[in-house]
Amino acid sequence: MAKLTINKNTMKTTKFLFSAITCLIVGLNTQAQRTDRFVNLGGTGTQVTVNGGVSFPDKTAELQNLINTNKKNIKLNGNMTLGEIALSSNVHIDIKKGVVIKLKTTNGRGLMFRGGKEVTDAAIENVKIYCSECSTLPSDNNKSAERYTIDMSSGTPDENCNFVSFGKVTNFSLSQFYVIDNYTKINAITLATNVKDNTATGDVWTRSYTVQAAPTQGDIKLGYLKNGHVGYGLLQVQAAKNVNFHNLTSQGGVSLRLESGSTIAVVPTTEGSAANMDNLEGYNIVGINGWSAVTLSPHGRRHGAISLKNITAIGCSSAIRIIGGFQDRDVEGLPNFPTAKYKRGNFGSVTITGTIKHTYGTTAQLEGRDFSYFPQSLIKNKTLEQVFPKAAPYIAPFDGADARINTPSIATVLYFSKDSAAASPRDIDGQYSVNLTGATLEKPGFNSCIPTTIYANDKNKICSSTSKFSIDYDETALDTKREIFSFETLDNTISVSTKVITIHLTKDSNIIIYNSIGKTIKTVIASAGITEINASNFANGIYIVSIQQEGNIIKKKIIL
Template sequence: MILSCSKKSLEKTIGLEDKEEVSEIDETLKVILESEFYTPQTTFSVTKNLVDDYAVDNSFETDDSQKLQQAIDDVSALGGGKLIIPSGDYSVAEINLKSNVHIVIDSKAVIRPSLRTDDKNYIMFGFGKESDKISNVSVTSNDELEKFTVDLTHNNNINVAVFSLGNVENFFLSNFTVLDDYTDFSAVTAGITEYNGAWYFPKNGIVKNANTLNADYGYGMVQIQAGTNILFKNLEGTGGVTLRLETGWTKMNDLQLGGVSNIYGQNISCTNGNAAVMFSPHAMHNGKAYVENITANSCGFAVRIEGGFVSKKYTNPELVDGTFEEVEIKNITTTFGNNAQLKPKHYKYMPCELRNQVATEPIKPGGESYKGPSIAGVVNTPNYLAVLQESEVIANGYITGFEVVNDEESTTNCE
């Protein structure tokens, strides 16, 4: 898949030092087809029902993890098929998906993470985490127009991820709402995972029709640190970053394994958060990423295009600033508001007259982000090819000059 843009937009590239090196590219943007990312299964060997076949009792008080895992194992062992989760209340954690299992969850179902007595990081649903490769898997609602619910607001611990993608190929996640409570993970995470001395990462998949509410500044709907040929579509986030292409995991950077390539995003929105879309390579060298139709309402930024850097946490002495091979962003609409999530490191991009409107107390106790006014439409500080035509940034309510900002335009000498 090749990203295409007009030559005119390339001439307004942000982060490109020598535009004479840019070759002629087709005028028409590529049509993104879901069939290029995921192949759905059309026949099923078996269909199981979690309540009818495994006597799950529809109570939050009961940990359903063991029965759900048994059902997944059975469906996979029988040649693959559907596992129906009816409407009701469920508590699960540390579930491992298996190949050829397609979970269909009733839109009226509510799933919570099982209560824990320790404070270790954990996941609810793992896709090829510390296991052999799994393939041809999906989790979705039984109704294309209605979402099932994952409720994190009653969890005693805040260190939980809902879906974690590892050694998985041909996957599909769709139609879910995550009720967050400023947890310390994005709802969907994707990264490298080790199995038998080798490292793997997700390939060929779709995450679509999902939203998260009350996410923390540093997290949000999705964070992908490793993966190739993945489509993110129709994603909404209240709080945090909705689609975070940030490859900052210390181990991955030190090993120089992972990173992202051929990542596509369509219809990504943010409300009262950090940003709708973020690019931050740290010390990884990533491939191409293309995101279009981005909306932000009262967020710090609609899009953050960050340069690479070598963190002090990394121990590999040969690391250099990370990059993307190419980033292209199309069609941004952002509206100024006063309920954005902000960090002091970005105040330098904010108009001086707005800085006294930032709250003095963090959004959550002990947190590092503050409620305040939107800073700018787009912040652009890359050290790699990032294509953005400023005429495609519609910024409503911003002070003139703060539609798109960079380091050269930052205002550090406010009274």
């Protein structure tokens, strides 16, 4: 019979986890200041102010006119609505602390700031969007009052919405933003290159393409996003060089998504080096209740060097997801496909150091393709729908991914670009290695049979020798309100065997059992001592046992 013991020392530790997000970010404040790549040349001229108001007036035309008439130093003061603003060189926009800027949308779609995004756009340089009054502490990332807010909640789930989209931009800085998303597609911030089709006729692989410059030399830092789409999130880098990504958090989706995109899929692998990533640094990246904190996915490009340090996930599917290269659907399988020109991509060098930590939770976002990496006692001979019913689908499923919310975490690192730890990567198959020797991998709350790192060939093999087990549950992941409970005097145990839940109570208690979507399944008033609950009529799956004792609450996750 598997047994979970909650003792006094554990409770002392657990109560601090309720403020894990805050404590985590506060701890980051003691880290040495990272060196910026952006060279602050300063927005020139007297500062000009755009004033908003409580009714969120549309200030798109006024701001665009200032930029077009060579005003470089601009202050946004007061709440307002903005549509698509085309930035130009040397423009610095200082947004007042506490201001809320709503995204102007059409049919649920919208873009707020663009720079060198289109093929016909001019290349620009020395661009900055920031808040001179806002805190520079990472611990304030999740406090909208200490940031300016970009409100994209008018966007329709699964439609395209952006805060910033950069292409031909050199020397840039984005900082101190708090983004409210609505599970929209195309990350809040995108960095990509532009591809000009010089032929426009014939099969895509026979045409001539010109790949224009990608974002170069910049910083994106001190940012937070809430309500991120499972396949998107805060930031996607399709192409960029010499850029820092520091102190970024996404609640939902992916915080830092280093993934080639469809805009360059038709460009042959060995052509158009501007379409690649190189010399990028991610530091103190946090994912909360999403897919992962960091994702690496090269598609059909051969990228350069990536450096990652201190990656944290709380209640996600993984902290880091490493995906092998593949041939994009834009070119794969077409008649006479020239495999000599289009290869599966990779990253030439990925170095991961510092602490890579994933705290287990049951509030992760899941794509159906990851289902086979859950423990066998949970999924063997079952379908995704049986284990995670349609009652809790993801709010914005896309491209048939069969996504879900409120699912268990899978592992700290999903290393899908290699078959196993000992295997050599096969370049022809888009496999590649990452350097983890300088990293400390942690998995608090995970069952001991779940490895810290899961590889591609671990499919349908996780915890295959364990028939029944419960997983220690971290309350911070489930309890989004983060109430503070005291566990100082509690010493209780919960165990599960053949559909009998046995609970040893130190005091009279109210026991509530919830299923994985939060529905109350059973309520029991129990006296101190041993209480056995018959679970023979419970469907197999995940449950939360909540024990309430004199104002104190314990929550534990079990699997039947």
